[in-house]
Amino acid sequence: MNKQYIINFLNKNDLSDISEIQYKVDTIALKFKYYYDEVEMEAATCFADEEGDFNGDKEEWYEEYFLPYLSDIAADNVEDIMEECAEQMGIEYEFIGCDISQDAFEFNEFAVVFYDEDANIDTDDILLELDI
Numbered sequence: 260m261n262k263q264y265i266i267n268f269l270n271k272n273d274l275s276d277i278s279e280i281q282y283k284v285d286t287i288a289l290k291f292k293y294y295y296d297e298v299e300m301e302a303a304t305c306f307a308d309e310e311g312d313f314n315g316d317k318e319e320w321y322e323e324y325f326l327p328y329l330s331d332i333a334a335d336n337v338e339d340i341m342e343e344c345a346e347q348m349g350i351e352y353e354f355i356g357c358d359i360s361q362d363a364f365e366f367n368e369f370a371v372v373f374y375d376e377d378a379n380i381d382t383d384d385i386l387l388e389l390d391i
Contacts, residue, residue, distance in 0.1 A: 303328040321361040333367040
């Protein structure tokens with residue numbers, strides 16, 4: 260596996276603040292941030308406005324509509340990026356996103372572990388062991 264290729268690939272796909280996490284031998288574990296663009300923020304706001312009532316309950320508007328919409332956008336886009344990277348390199352991956360809050364919703368933080376297809380890795384616990 261080529262760690263620098265993976266990092267460059269993630270950078271080219273607008274993922275930011277990429278740093279390595281120490282994990283098991285024969286894996287590449289990284290954490291990074293997905294920053295929302297203006298269009299994504301507007302779409303989340305429109306969705307939350309249509310589905311919720313900002314004036315009635317600000318907390319519910321954020322927690323039930325706005326933040327989940329943003330999380331879904333980030334997860335879908337990151338999944339596409341990870342899948343393309345893994346396919347190009349012939350490797351496997353697992354990733355997880357952190358929860359976002361109404362105090363810091365400009366980005367979503369993720370962790371990913373890349374590993375060889377024939378590696379003896381327990382994918383159910385792989386990301387639970389990471390310190391993110």
